[in-house]
Amino acid sequence: MDEVIFKGKDKELTSEFKTLKDKKSVSWSDEIYSNVRKTIKDHYLKEQCFTCCFCKQKIIVKSNRAWDAEHIISKSTHPAFMFEPKNLCISCPDCNNEKRDKGVLDRENRVKFPVNSKAYKVAHPHFDKYEDHIKVLVAGKLYEWKTKKGRFTYRIYGLDRFMEDSGRNSNVESGSKVEKLMKSALVSSDDYERAEIELLEELLLLYSPIIGDGIAINAIKKLRK
Structure with a gap:
């Protein structure tokens, strides 16, 4: 840039x-x-x-x-x-x-x-290539961090706010697996990453009609490696 x-x-x-x-x-x-x-x-x-x-x-x-x-x-x-x-x-x-x-x-x-x-601990817009660190699955909703720097950027700029959105989303039923995982990811300290990955899988499925079933499935496979 x-x-x-x-x-x-x-x-x-x-x-x-x-x-x-x-x-x-x-x-x-x-x-x-x-x-x-x-x-x-x-x-x-x-x-x-x-x-x-x-x-x-x-x-x-x-x-x-x-x-x-x-x-x-x-x-x-x-x-x-x-x-x-x-x-x-x-x-x-x-x-x-x-x-x-x-x-x-x-x-x-x-x-x-x-x-x-x-x-820098974040993906810097002048010194880094964003795509090397974060993959945008649905802009403003769903992101996948690839590196330690990507995860820090994801945290510090609130890209995990999609988790909170999921809890307020009218399409997500109260008591659903997505809502429970979202709450777990937001309050858990020891199991944060596990809960977050599970939530990401659920959101990939939720947004698969938008991003495409093939892309969603491939992304889930990568998460499970």
Whole structure:
């Protein structure tokens, strides 16, 4: 993904920000940076084709207010990276709200912006290929993580929220196996992964009319290996 390039007044402001000794005194919402924020959102909306970097839902809404600028390394914990182009992307409000200021680095005390994939515990939109770590079965509903980094991304951006959706889904009967597995996966600590895998199997079957019976069966076979 190509990073945003600041020009003109935006470049002046972000360059001036880098020289500040007390970067904590600057707020992302400061009026002086209003056009910088618009530049960032406009760039990444186009670059990402109106698709959230983390849940991969495509939401074609051109209003900037419908999208959140995501600081992959939180601006509250690392204000120095607030306008770092490779620390920025856009995300849907749900993913942004789930992640908040949770840590994504291998070492949270880093003072220099890391520019390699190994420094991140999440699938980074600028340094990683999403498909290497997470498989989207049904966007916004069903995901399969492939790697440790994929699982961390899945957790921290709330891609397991489909489990909660399953409990509220009118198509899922109260007391059903899916509902019981969902509750087990949400409250169990020792057996979390087992319950989660069983739930994923059930959801694959539930959504098989959408994703195709063959794809669902193959995915279940892979889970059981």
